[in-house]
Amino acid sequence: MYLTEVNTLQIIRKQYQFKLKAYVGAFTSLLVMQVTAILFSLGGTGGMSSSDGYLYISGTQYNGSIVIAFTMLWAFISSILITTKAYRNDDFTFVTNRFTSHVSNIYFLLAASIFGGITAMLSGYLLKLIAYLFYNYDAILVTEHAISSILVGATSTIFYILLFSALGYVIGVLVQLSKLFIILIPAFVIGNLFLQAGERVSPLVDFNKVVHFYISESSILLFMVKVSVTILVLFSLSIFITNRMEVK
């Protein structure tokens, strides 16, 4: 019987197509998360009011911020989930090695994040539409209606979701490496938060600075570079630490 020639790219593509079908549950949970987030947002995602005695102005904000936050959480959890043994063994039932398994996972997360980002953005507009149709406001102000700003918004949303996805993935991989990380990672995060809250001791990692590094970036291009590099590092790390690990 002839041996099949190996084509890594082809196997990655097949694994990716397989995962789009097999991990359909991830999209269902995304839908549930986003609908829940929309329900939470119905009361308005922000508001203001002012009065000078004669005139009283009150405004309610409707945007996708809660939906986006929920989508990030979803990306984080889904990424952890697909690193677990049950998912991994599904890959190894068919043709794969560690590398193709990871790369196809990453492709899947990429696709899921783009999908999640776009739907999160759209749900922001859905909220505005609901507010317009079902609430009696005197006036509706729509900000960010230029195509360019919508694109920038969508892109940054997708990149944030990807960032959480990559973070979840590396945490999931670490837990697969050793169950000790289930305790170590939360301990590190919480401990660090405590250190940060108290002013006497400086924290190991200043979360404020980390967050600042990304959110204060005003250039969308530079922001994309920063996030891309981070994601690349996180995913490479995941591939590197599990490459010698046994399966099944």
Next chain:
Amino acid sequence: MSVIKCEKLTKSYGENKALHELSLTVEENKITGLIGRNGAGKTTLLKIIAGYLRKSSGNIEVFSEQPFNNLKVSSNMIFVDDQMNFPTALHLKELLYVAKDFYPNWDMDLAERLFDYFSFHPNERHHRLSKGMKSTFNMIVGLASRCPLTIFDEPTTGMDASVRKDFYRALLKDYIAFPRTIILSSHLLNEMEDILEDILLIRKGEKYLHMPISDVKAYAFGIRGESSAIKEWSSDKEILHQKQIGDGSSYIVVTNTSYKLAKSAKLEQFTISPVAAEDVCIYLTRNEKGDIDHVFNRG
């Protein structure tokens, strides 16, 4: 050409050695039966061959490559066992199409015929199947994928007698049409010995026997006769098994070589019988603590 080549292959878990300096070669297009007691290291060996587990020391080559984490080995091999995982989101029929996508030699016609023959429902899901039905479905995937190296680890777990029979017959028929290297592991040799070409017996992680199945049948002889005569005759021979029979006679099993050596001696007084391959395997892998009767001998 050899498909699998191990030299002093060792796999240890801490102090415990699951495989100990195992050296063997499996030739192309043979059906080999891997036999051994529970815990002898059958599954460990198969998982190292499949590239799931890493060797501790020694050497192993599958298709002339190191199998661990190897895409070429994975592409040309399928590993079927009762732990086989399939995504819960997909129906059985969808799983067949996924398999088709991964395995270039996949025979969809065969898969669907077997699927119908064993009355699977296309919309059923793998994790909801009974144990026997799971094994049957896995077997269909294993056969239809037509991988140059097909590994079945305890494939008949949970199957009823008639499905087992069908399985071995289906395997043989497909093998005749498309010869390939097949390894079947089981502790039930009897039910599969007819379709095997070679037998590989391992004991405590070490190779004990690797030979054509027909040679195993001539490996040992059973000799029965009056106890004292048996005792005298066998004093200088390796006895694989012995049993007292109530009437003052004994039954012993000796290897082919000691039987041939002793052919000149007076054997007429004894009854000589062949020993089934399964029994040979049982005697060869027996417990050092003696057989089960020993437990009850509190005398």
Next chain:
Amino acid sequence: MILHGDGTKPIYIQIAEWLETQILSESIKSDEKIYSQYQLADMFTINPATAAKGLNILANDSILYKKRGLGMFVASNAKTLIVSKRKSQTLKQLVADLVQEANRLDVGEEELIEMIKAESNRNKGEPE
């Protein structure tokens, strides 16, 4: 035929004996092609290598001959060979066993011959 899986006789010997019987009963005649190892494997659900071993026994006894690229054929004198082989081996062994058992039971030579004659007559009386 059903093969005996009890291990009393290796499968390939059972295959060889079955083929001999087929030749004796002229189900397969002289210079006809005999079953291939794959046909035999399929018929009896056995490994083709085991079937080949059975065929090779007959080839070694010149009961079968090989035609390059065509397979194995029944020799013209196959029946005679089988008969003489069975006389010299199988029948001889059966007689030896018979005599041994008779000795154990203290059945005399005369009585044994009578029994054989009786059995032989009975078979003639009710042909199968």
